[in-house]
Amino acid sequence: MPDIKLFELGPTRSSRARWALLEANLSYESIGNSVDIIGSEELRKVHPLGKLPAAIIDGRPLFESAAIVTAIADLVPEKNLIAKPGTWSRYLHYQWTSYALSEMEAFLQSNEVNRLEFLLPREQHVPDIIEQNEMLFRKGAAALDDYLGGVQYLVDDRFSVTDIFVGYTVSWGHEDGLLANFPNLLGYLDRLLDREHCPLTRH
Ligand SMILES: N[C@@H](CCC(=O)N[C@@H](CS)C(=O)NCC(=O)O)C(=O)O
Numbered sequence: 001m002p003d004i005k006l007f008e009l010g011p012t013r014s015s016r017a018r019w020a021l022l023e024a025n026l027s028y029e030s031i032g033n034s035v036d037i038i039g040s041e042e043l044r045k046v047h048p049l050g051k052l053p054a055a056i057i058d059g060r061p062l063f064e065s066a067a068i069v070t071a072i073a074d075l076v077p078e079k080n081l082i083a084k085p086g087t088w089s090r091y092l093h094y095q096w097t098s099y100a101l102s103e104m105e106a107f108l109q110s111n112e113v114n115r116l117e118f119l120l121p122r123e124q125h126v127p128d129i130i131e132q133n134e135m136l137f138r139k140g141a142a143a144l145d146d147y148l149g150g151v152q153y154l155v156d157d158r159f160s161v162t163d164i165f166v167g168y169t170v171s172w173g174h175e176d177g178l179l180a181n182f183p184n185l186l187g188y189l190d191r192l193l194d195r196e197h198c199p200l201t202r203h
Helices: 014-024 065-075 088-113 129-147 161-175 183-193
Strands: 004-008 029-032 054-057 060-063
Touching: 004 014, 014 065, 014 161, 054 065, 060 065, 065 088, 065 161, 088 129, 088 161, 129 161, 129 183, 161 183
Parallel strands: 004 029
Antiparallel strands: 004 054, 054 060
């Protein structure tokens, strides 16, 4: 069994890694689970910005939730949680995780940074950016909604860690009230929420 330590906290993006570990049926040591872990010395040794999630897998540090869920899925090839390395389907995994991060989640993150004092002091907020972020998120979401009109899941039309990653982004958009007019995204989210280990919240 691999030795896995996960720096995590509740519903943050670390829940992607926790969900992948549960689907993989891999046990792990949970580190943190308190807001004090963010930015701590201990976490900075693994993630240079002190953000969550971060993991140590067989002694090797890894950060960014996309990298962590990919590594977890590759630990258990028999579970079919990700397309095999070197296949076109694997490139589609990278395509959709990169797409969700850059064309959708980046705008949600910018909104959060410009709303919460916890992340940035109020005097550094740029409230005018929020409307533009919502418009750009919807643009990215519209293309994903179109794609999900023809399939149930993103790669090879079967559940994989690609859906764990992208599902979190879609759920965050829903929480921010940005999924009106995207019925396929709402249906996709429902399918993910029906899964036993899904940590996402029904909004
Ligand atoms: N792209 C990163 C985002 C990491 C991130 O921003 N995590 C948040 C929690 S959801 C965090 O630790 N925020 C604390 C901060 O920004 O200082 C990932 O997907 O792992």
